[in-house]
Amino acid sequence: MDFVGTIKLVFRTLLARKGRSFLTILGIVIGVAGVIIIIALGAGAQSLILGQVTKLGSNLLSVSPGGGSANGPPSAIYGITVTTLVNSDADGLRSKSQVPHAVGVNAIVRGPATVMWQNKSVDTNFAGTDSYYPSVVSFTMQEGQFFDQQDAQGNANVAVLGSTVATELFANTGVDPIGQVIKVKNSSQSQPGGIPLRVIGVISPRGSSFFQDNDDQVFLPLVIGQQQLLGIHYLQAINIKVDSADNIDQTTADIKRVLDQNHHIQRAVDEDFTIYSIADAVKVLSTITDALRLFLTAMAAIALVVGGIGILNIMLATVAERTREIGLRKAVGATNRAVMDQFLLEAGMLTFLGGVIGIVIGTIISYLISVLMHYLGYDWAFVVSILSILLAVSVSILTGVIFGLYPALKASRLNPIDALRYE
Numbered sequence: 195m196d197f198v199g200t201i202k203l204v205f206r207t208l209l210a211r212k213g214r215s216f217l218t219i220l221g222i223v224i225g226v227a228g229v230i231i232i233i234a235l236g237a238g239a240q241s242l243i244l245g246q247v248t249k250l251g252s253n254l255l256s257v258s259p260g261g262g263s264a265n266g267p268p269s270a271i272y273g274i275t276v277t278t279l280v281n282s283d284a285d286g287l288r289s290k291s292q293v294p295h296a297v298g299v300n301a302i303v304r305g306p307a308t309v310m311w312q313n314k315s316v317d318t319n320f321a322g323t324d325s326y327y328p329s330v331v332s333f334t335m336q337e338g339q340f341f342d343q344q345d346a347q348g349n350a351n352v353a354v355l356g357s358t359v360a361t362e363l364f365a366n367t368g369v370d371p372i373g374q375v376i377k378v379k380n381s382s383q384s385q386p387g388g389i390p391l392r393v394i395g396v397i398s399p400r401g402s403s404f405f406q407d408n409d410d411q412v413f414l415p416l417v418i419g420q421q422q423l424l425g426i427h428y429l430q431a432i433n434i435k436v437d438s439a440d441n442i443d444q445t446t447a448d449i450k451r452v453l454d455q456n457h458h459i460q461r462a463v464d465e466d467f468t469i470y471s472i473a474d475a476v477k478v479l480s481t482i483t484d485a486l487r488l489f490l491t492a493m494a495a496i497a498l499v500v501g502g503i504g505i506l507n508i509m510l511a512t513v514a515e516r517t518r519e520i521g522l523r524k525a526v527g528a529t530n531r532a533v534m535d536q537f538l539l540e541a542g543m544l545t546f547l548g549g550v551i552g553i554v555i556g557t558i559i560s561y562l563i564s565v566l567m568h569y570l571g572y573d574w575a576f577v578v579s580i581l582s583i584l585l586a587v588s589v590s591i592l593t594g595v596i597f598g599l600y601p602a603l604k605a606s607r608l609n610p611i612d613a614l615r616y617e
Contacts, residue, residue, distance in 0.1 A: 219548030221504045222593065226552025226586045227559065229491060230578060234560035236487030237577035238567070243479045245573040253439045254330070254472045257283075257432040257449060261465045277428040278457060278466040281416070284324075284432045286452050293448040298329030298435040303419045303426070309359060309412055310377040310388055316362045320378060320412050322419015330435045333408075336360075338372045338395030345394075346415045353378065353391035357399040358409040371396055378412060380423040389422055402571065442471055495589070502597035505541055509601035512540075534603060541598025542591055549590030553583055 259276035284301035287293050300323055307320035325343040341352050355363075355371060364371045372395070377388030391414060400408040420426050436445045446469050453459075453467050557578050567574030 215544060218505055218508045218544045219551070221500055221502070222545050222548025222590050223552040223555065225495070225500070225593075226549045226590050227556035228493070228552075229495070229586045229589070230553055230556025230582055231560050231563075232487060232490040232493075233582040234556070234576070234578050235563065236483060236490075237579070238560075238564060238574045239483050239486075240480060241575035241577065242567075242572055243476065243483065252473045252476070253436040253442065255434040255436060255442065255445060255449065256470045256472070257287075257434070257453070258468050258470065259428065259430070259466065260468060261463075276466065277426070279429045279432065280427065281429065283453060283456055284429065286456055287432065287434060287449060288326075289452075292452050293434070293445060295437050295441040295445045295448070296434050297437045298326055299432065300324055300326040300330045301416055301429045301432050302327075303416065303424060303430045305380055305419070305424055307412060307423070308379050308388070309363065310379075311363045311374060314363050316359055318356075318359050318410050318412060320380075320414060320419060320423060322414055322416045322423065324416045327413070330433050333400055334398045336396045336398040337370075338393070340395055340397075340413070341415060346417075349415060349417045351389065351391045351418070352394045352415065354395040354397060354413040355393060356397055356407075356409040356411040356413075358407065359412055360396045376412075378414065378423070389418065391418075401573070439473065442473065446471070499593070502545075502593040505544065505594060506597040506601065509537065509541055509598055510604070512537075512601070537601055538595065538598055541594040541601070543594075545590045545594025545598075546587070549587045552590070553586055556586075 257279065259279040281301060284299055287296060287299045290296075293299075303322040305320055307318055309316045309318055325341060325346045328340050336357060338354070340354055341350065344350075345352050353376060360371050363376070364374070371393045374393050375390050376393060377390050379388035397409070397413075402408060414423075420428075434445065434449065436442055449469055450465070454465065457466055459465055560578055561576055564574050564576035
């Protein structure tokens with residue numbers, strides 16, 4: 195029998211056993227769909243992380259209070275209050291002679307807040323910062339302006355609203371937020387009434403960066419955030435924007451030198467601050483997502499192996515069930531090679547069909563996941579690469595060939611006389 199005839203025979207055999215064929219390919223479908231979905235999820239997660247960083251910029255440094263160590267992150271991460279980072283440190287880092295590549299330096303404190311206007315109340319977050327914030331973080335004003343240096347240094351009772359806060363307070367009221375007086379209180383403390391602040395600006399929608407909603411915030415002068423809302427005199431962070439990513443290392447060294455001088459630190463182990471690079475954070479997160487993708491892909495590969503074992507068992511059962519048929523074919527002249535090719539083609543056809551169905555199902559599920567993530571507000575890319583499709587199909591066919599080889603060899607080696615006598 196020629197190759198085309200063998201193909202036709204394989205199709206007729208598979209169609210005659212629809213239920214068994216379906217059960218055979220089910221494991222392959224699950225495994226291939228899992229490979230497609232996992233690779234798509236990994237690519238989507240990486241695009242989300244890189245997108246979050248792109249919004250901040252790879253040339254951003256952040257200084258946090260508390261010294262790091264070789265064994266772990268700074269103590270501030272564990273909720274320990276560290277008061278060593280102060281306003282004068284930010285002033286020192288703005289010196290062009292000390293940190294020449296810094297194009298913007300802003301100090302910041304944060305906390306939960308309740309914002310009130312007339313009979314409306316919104317639970318949000320506040321950021322107490324200075325007038326240098328726009329030089330570090332890129333954004334546009336929807337209306338009004340950000341507070342200037344005179345407002346910040348004079349402790350002016352002014353506020354700038356994120357777009358979400360502005361919408362929740364003033365939507366459908368017909369009132370322009372600019373010029374309205376809101377009251378802000380730290381929602382983690384019992385403060386009667388709140389601090390009255392005049393709205394001078396609303397920031398255009400920015401979305402999230404590093405999984406923080408930039409629009410669900412109210413910005414106010416640093417001293418008000420420190421003294422009136424938090425009752426502190428220190429900073430929670432200093433952010434530095436560098437003129438070029440190529441100067442990150444040099445600027446990091448300059449920052450360390452300035453802060454070591456300010457804090458009278460002689461040895462690196464005594465440093466009471468930690469400098470973070472956004473680019474380094476991306477590398478760490480990318481390494482984590484790559485490891486997770488590898489682990490989950492291994493789990494999907496196990497599913498393919500399980501599907502292959504299923505093929506092995508069913509093909510062995512098929513050989514036993516069709517022993518008389520095999521004996522009859524060999525009795526009328528079929529060679530061992532022809533019988534082996536038939537069973538190998540059956541296994542390969544089943545796994546190929548399972549691979550194609552798995553690719554379709556995996557692609558559809560991956561697309562639905564990306565739609566859901568976009569609906570939830572994340573910049574999630576839908577990525578199904580040609581490489582992942584080729585890999586899935588190749589592995590599925592290889593699985594069929596490997597696990598179908600033994601049953602095919604067993605069928606081809608049957609003695610025709612014994613096969614015809616098989617009950």
